[in-house]
Amino acid sequence: MKFCQHCASPVVHQIPPGDDKLRYCCLQCDVVFYDNPRNIVGTLPVLGEQVLLCRRAIEPRRGLWTLPAGFLENGETTLQGAIRETQEEAGATVQSGDCTLYSLFNLPDINQVYFFFLATLQSPQFHPGTESLEVALFSETQIPWNELAFSVVRVTLEHYFADRRQADFPVRMFDLRHSPERQLQTTLISSSTGTFTPRSST
Numbered sequence: 459m460k461f462c463q464h465c466a467s468p469v470v471h472q473i474p475p476g477d478d479k480l481r482y483c484c485l486q487c488d489v490v491f492y493d494n495p496r497n498i499v500g501t502l503p504v505l506g507e508q509v510l511l512c513r514r515a516i517e518p519r520r521g522l523w524t525l526p527a528g529f530l531e532n533g534e535t536t537l538q539g540a541i542r543e544t545q546e547e548a549g550a551t552v553q554s555g556d557c558t559l560y561s562l563f564n565l566p567d568i569n570q571v572y573f574f575f576l577a578t579l580q581s582p583q584f585h586p587g588t589e590s591l592e593v594a595l596f597s598e599t600q601i602p603w604n605e606l607a608f609s610v611v612r613v614t615l616e617h618y619f620a621d622r623r624q625a626d627f628p629v630r631m632f633d634l635r636h637s638p639e640r641q642l643q644t645t646l647i648s649s650s651t652g653t654f655t656p657r658s659s660t
């Protein structure tokens with residue numbers, strides 16, 4: 459960021475009074491521009507034994523398979539955004555009443571948070587949107603495990619097929635961090651089937 463989006467003056471990178479982080483500030487407008495993590499919302503669309511995947515038409519990871527997902531827009535709920543992305547990228551219709559929150563990923567190294575919802579496909583009708591090369595249904599044995607675009611997609615699919623055998627689909631939260639060797643480490647932080655015991659206040 460170089461210029462103020464209000465008055466077009468050059469911005470300065472400094473720690474505002476009372477803050478402890480560097481921010482872009484316009485001294486003319488006395489405005490601080492906060493740069494916070496971005497929310498990415500998507501679905502795992504399910505039809506019977508199969509799940510719907512999209513092959514990416516855009517970078518990064520063009521040509522690899524992913525779940526329909528994209529950036530949450532202002533004015534949307536996370537579920538509304540996930541349903542919209544499913545329609546835009548996969549031409550697939552899912553209803554909010556047929557969706558449930560399933561996996562949440564914190565990616566603090568790249569300032570992103572992912573939300574995936576399990577979603578029942580209304581019908582086997584779908585078509586690639588502008589950001590997809592193709593869209594297809596896969597059974598567990600057909601999943602292109604070596605051609606998945608993102609770790610969040612692989613982890614979500616792995617848990618889905620394991621959960622299906624148990625007929626139990628807990629909501630899980632994961633942290634994804636890069637080790638110093640650039641290896642991606644996935645840590646399960648919480649699962650909704652776990653018991654929660656508040657610490658006593660004594």
Ligand SMILES: [Zn+2]
Nearest residue numbers: 462465484487
């Ligand atoms: Zn300004």
